[in-house]
Amino acid sequence: MTFFKTLMAAAVGSLVTFTTAAVAQDDYPNKPITLVVSFPAGGNADIIARLNAEGLSRELGVPVNVINVPGGGMIPAVMNVLEKPADGYTLFRWTTPSVVIGPLVRKAPYDPMADMTPLFADETVANALYVSADSEIETFEQFFEVAKTKKMKMGVNNIGAPPHLSAVQLGQEFDLEFNNLVMKTVPASLLGLVGGQVEVAVGQVGSFKTMGDEIRPLVILDNDRKDFYERDLPGVPTVGEVFPGKNAATWIKGGIAVKAGTPQAVIDKLVAASEAAFTTDEFIAQVNNLTAYSWVIGVEDTTATIQEGIDLYKPFLDQLGLLAK
């Protein structure tokens, strides 16, 4: 019964921390840690955060509680972290909308690169274009023909979220216009296909698993092939493969950050704990059940990775006139 072993371990662990806490107050961590997630409970982003919390809790020996602060352009979630002291007791589950897109399109009260210190990246997501399984459109080329003749109803989850930007990018590169419908979540966008409320929708590559028989993938909205595409959507081409030269690049990643100014010793401890907890086969398999695992560790490397994302989206958003003035 691994469950009871874990429970026992947690119980013993917390007992140990309570006693040691009294002896050495400055020994991080000596009280529960909070992990703030900018998505509602239950989605992939939330579940990965809970896996993070569970792994960190095991490594650090204190409870790690997940708090959901969804919506509001992700700004309330980020500010929830930045309002707290930079002591490593409040962690943030960063994702593309909160560290890259949000601050670019909106006058956000924070600067992700200056106000936050990212520790690692562990997941990567790619978007794909779907139609209903009984649609007449079977390939990307056919979709292209139909979309040229009329303004198709396009289901996206939220304005400014990566699926929406992929749809906008697609329209811009191929000179198409869509009637974008906000469906609030990716599963809802795809359900809209089955129910006939939208004609085409942007979902994630991994969405196909759950909705398999009801929807049909047309194309992966990316330039170059990544290793997990064949696993999740076998035989589906990327935009770059069908129309070389057209740009459909995305950068959708997630990981954990702390507030800038957190003591180096605390950061080192968190990085070491993350390395130990999130490079295990078990964790990798669990992330792969949800999206895809892509590991970058350390403050410098992770910051460089996020900078890549900013460099990718900034010119594109500028072209669309969406960049915050």
Added chain:
Amino acid sequence: MFGGSEAILAALASLGDPTTIMLMVGGITLGIIIGILPGLGPPIAITIALPFTFYMDAVPSIILLLSIYSAAVYGGSISAIAVGIPGTGAAIATVIDGHAMFKKGRGGEALGLSLTGSIIGGIFSVICLAFIAPLLAQIAIKFGPREFLAISIFGLVVVVRVAGENLWKGLAIGGAGIFLTTWGLDEVNGTERYTFGSYHLYEGIPFVAFLVGVFALSEVMMNAETALRKVDFDKSSLSVKLPGLKTLAKLKGTIMRSSLLGTVIGIIPGEGAAVGAFFAYSEAKRRSKNPEAFGTGEPEGVIAPETANNATVGGALVPTLTLGVPGSPAAAVLLGAFLIQGLAPGPRLFAERPDLMYSIFIGLLIINVLMIFIGLIAIRFAAQLIKVPTSVIVPSVVLLCFVGVFSVSNSLFSVGVMIASGFLGYTIRKLGYSIAPLSIGFVLGPILELSLRQSVQISDGSLLEFFASPIALGIYGVLALTILWGPIRARVKKPMEGVDDA
């Protein structure tokens, strides 16, 4: 059905495991406690237990979460009846008549009714889930903007029904509830609305904080006014009694309609237990022979919403299990638990893991039966609450609201919103407004606006397109009937009565 007897045996074997039974008992207890606490609802209850399931097998982990889900939806009614404070959004409708019964010294009876209703509603929806889930899922799929718009407009009629003594006051305050949901970033195009330059308001007025404030804090202040007065109660109100067969037979129409309504509302993705409970309450009031007694402690006003809100549990699992689309926020967390196990809910899951599906169906039935016993223990304690002086209850409840609202997002701003909404709720109650329309407006507002705007977008501005959906047309038809039925019946009856008199 799928799999056959082998799968059923496998399901029974895994459910019969002592650990699984223990998890059910533990899950139900935890669920009821969290349900009782104001501010903490089913989604939070499930997420608290979620990390434990990461290393468990599929069946025990799903059963644990389902126990918590069912029990948390039920638990909200206990505080609704005994203290007048809905423990969860699903119990808002129960407060109206449940707490009125409690104050009249019929607390034990009201608690028994809500427990019985919850169990019946739960079992009814599980049976629907087990036998016609794939069929029901086909209806759920068809729900798009036009259908949601029709449902929201139906919900507005509910506002009229719970408007209180003066219709215009009810409508004004219901409108205020809807208006307050427009605050924050506009999700259709990202415009800032009424954020007053504060990023705290980007996501609008926090839902839980608002509802806890309007209900719990206003109730607390009402009680504080007369805290010193001795509460008179009958000894009989201390003893919990489950309704007998005779009572149930009298209520069977209400119970059946509420079960059905709850299941259907549960199936529609995004519509939760609160909406189901309100629809059932208003339907029970419409059907009642003496609707004016509603609000003063009608047993039907307790059993209708309680049956319906637990019926949404099975309903919400229909799209979750068959399509992989969560039917409620709590079901969204459940879906996550499936994915962690490497199981992808959807049409294939029925074929690939029939044992798991049977475990869920049978497990839910067992959970509902166990809930009777654990629920009985809980409500025995709750019934005693009337003996506790109001002056002790008032500060304790304030503290619980503080902690409950704070813990949702570790935000003091939410606590501030709760206090402000509490003052709003108190003011309007003092002025003879009913707070039920305010809360329904607040629950329905976001769906109403989004579906209206999407319908306009889909129809390209043509009004006829709004009705180009058979389901939406059906809903409008039923709506017209419920509005016109009363006058029609009155007109048909009047001449006849005249004849009788003569």
Added chain:
Amino acid sequence: MLSQRVANIVFSVLLLAACGYFIDAAIGFDDLSLPGSTQLSSKFFPITILLFIAGCSGIVLVQYILDKGDGLRSDETVFLSKMSALHGLLTFAVIVGCYLIWRNYGFVPAALVLGPAAALAMGVRKPAIYVALVVISMIFYFAFTRLLAVQL
């Protein structure tokens, strides 16, 4: 004592003024929707609802002024007595006060003050209740921080 009629007339006027204020604010929203698409603008829905509220509260106002309508209860007073008004409003003041203590000095002092202060506001004289309230606050604090791991 404040009568329902006077109080409701004041409240309706306030509600109308609020509607005016919010309609004015809505007119100033930046609309970010893309040109050319059939969309209702961000201001449409709030303004419609506000006009609806204003209409309803206008009717309520007229009903109270004319003293004609269902369930107005014009002759009743808002509060039962001066004492009950005092108890209710003082309790609210205590709630606000404890919130400010929480903001500035942390949760534990706020929780310890809340019980006794609220009891005082309600006019409680029995010492046992004061003691009970402090004990209950402590039980809640430990239950939430230890069992549910809420960080207060």
